[in-house]
Amino acid sequence: MPMAPLSSRCTKNEANRGAWTAEEDQKLAQVIEIHGPKRWKSVAAKAGLNRCGKSCRLRWMNYLRPNIKRGNISDQEEDLILRLHKLLGNRWSLIAGRLPGRTDNEIKNYWNSHLSKKIKLKEKQNRGFMVQSEHEKTNVMEMDHIVDRRDEGTSTRNVDSQNSFIGDDLFNSSGEGPLNLEWMSKFLEMDESWFELLHDM
DNA sequence: AAGTATACCAACCGCGAGCGC
DNA sequence: GGCGCTCGCGGTTGGTATACT
Incomplete structure (x- = not known):
């Protein structure tokens, strides 16, 4: 395993x-108030x-950043995280940006500690395995709640099918390679309106 | 009450990209 | 073009809190 450049690592003095x-x-x-959030080494x-x-x-x-929200991720936020993750995968900074x-x-922490487990349980249930513990039942019920809300109304369904298309297109990329980079760059440049659709769902 | 398992989350690590010299 | 520095990202670790036995 090649060593990372020295500059990317913290030194013994630190x-x-x-x-x-x-x-x-x-x-x-x-x-940071005086010099701004840049040149972190000198900060x-x-x-x-x-x-x-x-x-x-x-x-x-x-x-420490202003306007940071901590804890209490709402159902709407959770729903949005699920959708964006379906679309973007583990692109946490992009998801957080929305x-x-x-x-x-x-x-990332919320996904790893909450959502990934819920999804696994949901898949387990869909495959016909019994959900045994109360904790598991709660998780599955929460996932059902999110899926139910997603399926409400035709407009929602239409947008959802659009998402699925975008997601499939994004990850299948004409059958070769993990991503269609051209498509991805276009996606990343999209205006806010598409993401507002996600919020409205 | 004590020991153990599990959940949660703050922080660290390694890597790659971008930039200036 | 090559090199070093800085930054940002995603994966992982480790400490603490909580639940369970």
Whole structure:
């Protein structure tokens, strides 16, 4: 396994690791307020933090940034995550970009700890396996609730079939290779209206 | 009450892309 | 064009909280 470039790794001098303290948060926020969220290495140095720039960036992006929403992901947001994931796969930053106030890390965690399990259980149930625990039952019921809402109304169905088409097109890409890159770039340049459709569903 | 298993999530790691020199 | 630096992304780890036995 080739080593990553030295510049991408935290050095021995940047020894402070683990959970951030309130004091560190405050120092970081102060420096960013003055210098802006860029040049993370120098931000870390200016703040007098024994942390690498990467760590500072992550802390800012996931916790200290203004307008961050934390916890309590709503049904609507969950629904949107499911749809976007179906469409985009594990493109967490893109998905997060469509959920104001949510971070890629939070969505990734939410997916890994909640949604992926729910989906597996749903598939298990669809294959005819018994759902045994109360926890499993709750998960399946929640998935049913989301699917039911998605299937309400003809306009929803129409949009859903459009999504399916887009998703299939996106991931099948004329049968060769994992992605149609030309299509993907067009998709990423799409205006907001298509995503508003997702919100309205 | 104590030990163990599981769930959750903050933080770290490695990699690749973009940019400037 | 090559090199080094910086940034952003997605995968993974590890600590803590909670549930279960």
